[in-house]
Amino acid sequence: MNEADIKDRVSAFLAANDPSDRPAFLRARYDAGLAWVAYPEGLGGLGAPRDLQQVVERELAHTPQLNTGVQGIGLGMAAPTILAFGTQEQKSRFLRPLWTGEEIWCQLFSEPGAGSDLATLGTRAVRDGDEWVVDGQKVWTSGAHHSRWGILVTRTDPDVPKHRGMTYFICDMHAPGVEVRPLRQITGEAEFNEVFLTGVRLSDDLRLGEVGEGWRVAQTTLMNERVAIGGAPVRRGGGMIGPVxxxxxxxxxxxxxxxxxxxxxxxxxxxxxRLSxxxxxxxxxxxxxxxxxxxxxxxxxxxNQALSGLDVELRRDLGYDDWTFRRSEDVDFYGRGAGYRYLRAKGNSIEGGTxxxxxxxxxxRVLGLPSEPRIDKDVPWKDLPR
Amino acid sequence: MTLLYGEVEEELRAAVRGLLADRCPPASVLKRVESDPYDPDLWKTLAGEIGVAGLLIPEQYGGAGATASEAGVVLEELGRGVAPVPFLTSAVLATRALVAAEAGELLAGLAEGRTTAALAVSFAASPYAPWRGSSVSVDGGTLSGGVSGVAGADVADVLVVPVGGELYEVEGASVEVVPSLDLTRPVANVTFTGASARLLGPCDLAEVLRHGAGLLASEQLGVAEWCLETTLAYVKERHQFARPVGSFQAIKHRLADLWLDVVRAKAAARAAVADADAVTVAVAQSWNAGVAVHAAEEALQLHGGIGMTWEHPVHLYLKRAKASEMAFGTPGDHREALASLADLPGPA
Incomplete structure (x- = not known):
């Protein structure tokens, strides 16, 4: 598959589909393998080289686009994880509405007691026949309030060392026992939520990967998260330095x-x-x-932190645009004032790995330096000091 | 434009690195710095056999007609080795001036590696202050005055001198090497007392210095890479408190930050050779000069006491880095230039 083949496919697709009906158009684009071309055939892709994606995006730039803000976690984290670890049924069931945006996803990883040390998390999942019963609390969950599904890491075996006793699930955010509460941030608004899980029953076919394999599955998600946060191209003078x-x-x-x-x-x-x-x-x-x-x-x-701080100082503006406590759908750095950018950028060194x-x-991993001595590697999770 | 290295560049790198590993490891550079720092035999092999002297000379004058992209890779390797050879001074700086003056005869000698040239310009001059350190005047076919801080003049067979907008070849200059901060690239004071001069052609000195500045960023990258890699190897070996010192977060985080600075120095160096306009050169110099100094300073500190000794080569890198920070404009000079180049004017 080369650039010319892809262009042919896109023109054939455009000739047969009407972009004025957004949902139908996006579904058809997925079914034509033009969603993410590097994905396998039948799952929105063509098994084509990754760099052909930009060709497709260019050719379809005038047609309905995804809402990458709201769909960010689904596209950037859930999808690659489902692709790597999901069963055939899970891939067929979840990837299409994830890509079209008909179903929004959130990430249920961090807990009040498990931040940088994510592997110490304590949300329990206990097997009950063909179902799992989940109890615990998750935090910093962006978009939980409009999500249909969440990617969830749980503790299923407290008797083994922490990295071994975890299992990864797709959480039904509409299930009884899922309670989403907004968490107000220093900017005044609430991008994040706390998610309380109380006796939530998830069927075993929502499990992603093997029982006890949750850490390995979560690593795939996190790797993709860091790429998603750091990777977008910018022009000279673009990005956070633009408003300054x-x-x-x-x-x-x-x-x-x-x-x-x-x-x-x-x-x-x-x-x-930018050059890097x-x-x-x-x-x-x-x-x-x-x-x-x-x-x-x-x-x-x-x-981002240095530039937004300089911006506030440069303007000598003692005001702030809006402290109202409200839910925000995505992060809008440029539609808001310098004070908002300064405060919001503080999260950049915390979210997605401090x-x-x-x-x-x-x-x-890059420089090959030895790790700090660890006291938690061979201790059963339940016996860890906390 | 690409910021990656091509196959030709990687082959050239391997050839230069192999030769330097064999003929000029840091320990042997250290041995000669106080007596006779320049290594003419090494330069002969590099210039003639590997052919680096003619890289930037057009084919019509017997050179390889290569681009700054290849020369940059050579400079990265020479920086890694703090190699005491006149590549930057002869094959980059003087060559650039001679090519612009269309001095074919002199270029033919340089391309073959038979002769070495130096441009009588202060290493502290910059594209923004090209005449810093120079007080040469021309009078009826002879030159008088002097230039301070000239690198590579003591080992040059040919001395070319920019005066006004012209380039002259000069015989009978006095070249006096002074004790220099950079032991592996000493500078000299060059004086002319009615020295006979032959006009070669026009010379845009600011342009020549800008070309040198862009390529110096690659040498600075090489210096920084050696410092980072040598320090990484050391902190993995060195034990204190019954652990490798490289297992302490306080050390690891400093090295992670340094690595990130070096990663960006590589992108800046490649941008400056791939697309050498005034902005990419100023960006690369204002970033890479500081990164090289910082890498050498971190290397010294993280080696502990041994880093402070004459016998450990890290000081050669620190001295090269600090002297290079002043070469062809300081980082501050380049940032100041960006104020107009990038439309970031200062207060009225």
């Missing part, structure tokens, strides 16, 4: 020598980070993925 540059150019009266020095240094760091991202994408297209990807999220978190954990991952 606009203010800088439009308001000469706000400029100071000190801010100028700092802005120039951040502009350079933004540019070399471009180089990384070139490597991916050439089929030589490098370890550089692990660092992208770390760079962006630091830059910057400290990312430095551990880089130093151990």
């Amino acid at each position: 540059l606009d203010t800088w150019r439009e308001h000469p009266e706000l400029r100071t020598h000190d801010l100028h020095q700092r802005l120039l240094a951040l502009w350079v760091e933004t540019e070399v980070t 991202g471009a180089r990384l994408r070139e490597q991916l297209v050439a089929g030589q993925p490098g370890p550089e990807g692990s660092g992208m999220k770390l760079s962006f978190a630091k830059l 910057s400290e954990i990312l430095r551990n991952i880089i130093s151990e």
Whole structure:
């Protein structure tokens, strides 16, 4: 399959389908294998090389698009995990409405007692015939309130060391016992939720991967999460530095020598980070993925925080656009004020793996440095100090 | 434009790296720095057999007609080895000026590796202040005055001097090497007292320096990579408190951050050779110069006491990095230039 073949398929598809009916058009696009071309045939793809996806996106840019904000967790995390570990029935059942956006997904991983040390999580799932009964609490769950499904990691065997006793499920968010409560953030709004699971019954065919294999399945999800957070292409001067540059150019009266020095240094760091991202994408297209990807999220978190902080200082604006407690559907950095961007960017070094954990991952997996001595590796989960 | 390395570049890298590993490991560089830092035999092999001297010389003058992309890979390797050879000064800087002046005869000698040239310009000059350190005037076919801080002049067979907008070949200059911060690339004061000069052609010195600055970013990348890799190897070996010191998070996090800086230095260096406009050069210099210094400083600190000794080669890298930070403009000079290049004007 090459670029010309793909273009032929897209034109044949466009000739036969009417883009004015959005849901029908997206379903047909999935069925034509033009959803994610690298996926297998019958599951929205053609088993084609990954770089042909951009050809499809270009050719279909004028047709109905996915809502990547709301669908982010489904597309970026749930889908690759289902593809890697799901049964044939699960793939057929879940991937199509996930891609079209008819069913929204959320991620039920972190708990109040299990953040960076996710593997210590304690939400219990106990087998009862063909069903599992789930009890526990999850937190930082974006979009739980409009999700149809959640990807859920649970403790199924407390008697073995923590990494071994976990099982991964697809959680029915409409099941009795699932309670979603908004969690207000420092920005005033609530992107996240707490999810309380009380006697939630999930049938065994919602299990993803083997019993006790949950950690391995979760690793697939997390790997994809970090790529999703760090990977989008930007133009020179785009991204978080954009609004700062606009203010800088439009308001000469706000400029100071000190801010100028700092802005120039951040502009350079933004540019070399952008070039790294471009180089990384070139490597991916050439089929030589490098370890550089692990660092992208770390760079962006630091830059977003520094730039949004500089933006607030530059504007000398003591106000804030809106503290109203309300649910937000997705993160809107550019539709909001500098104060919002400053506060929201604080989450960039926490969500999807803290910057400290990312430095551990880089130093151990990329640089080959030894891990810290561990006291929890061979202790049954139930006996861990907490 | 690509930011990746091609096959030709990887072959060239392997050839240069192999030769340096064999002929100039850091320990032997260290041995010669106080007596006779430049290694003419090594340069002869590099220039003639591997052919690096003629890389940037067009084929019409007997060169390889290669691009900055290949020269950048050579500089990465020479940086990794703090190799005491006049590649940057002769095969990059002087060559660029001679190509622009269409000095075919001199270029033919350089391309074959028979002769080595130096451009009489201060290593502290920049595309924004090209005449820093220079006070040369021309009078009826002779030059008078001097240039301070010239690298590679002491080992050059041919000395070419920019004056105004012209380039001259000069005989009978006095070249006095001064004790230099960078032991592996010492600088000299060059003086002319009615030295006879032959006009070669036009010279846009700022452009030549910008070309040098863009390629220096690749050398700085090589310096930083050596420092990072050597430090990683050391902290995996060195035990304190019954553990490798590299297992402590305080050390691991510093090295992860350094790695991320070096990753970005690689992208910046490749952008500066693939698309060498004023912006990519200024970006690469203002980032990579600092990363090389930071990598060498981290290397020294994380080696502990041994890093402070003369016998460990890390100081050669620190001195190269710190001196290179000033070469062809400091990071601050390049950021200041970006204020107009990238439309980020300062306060009125």
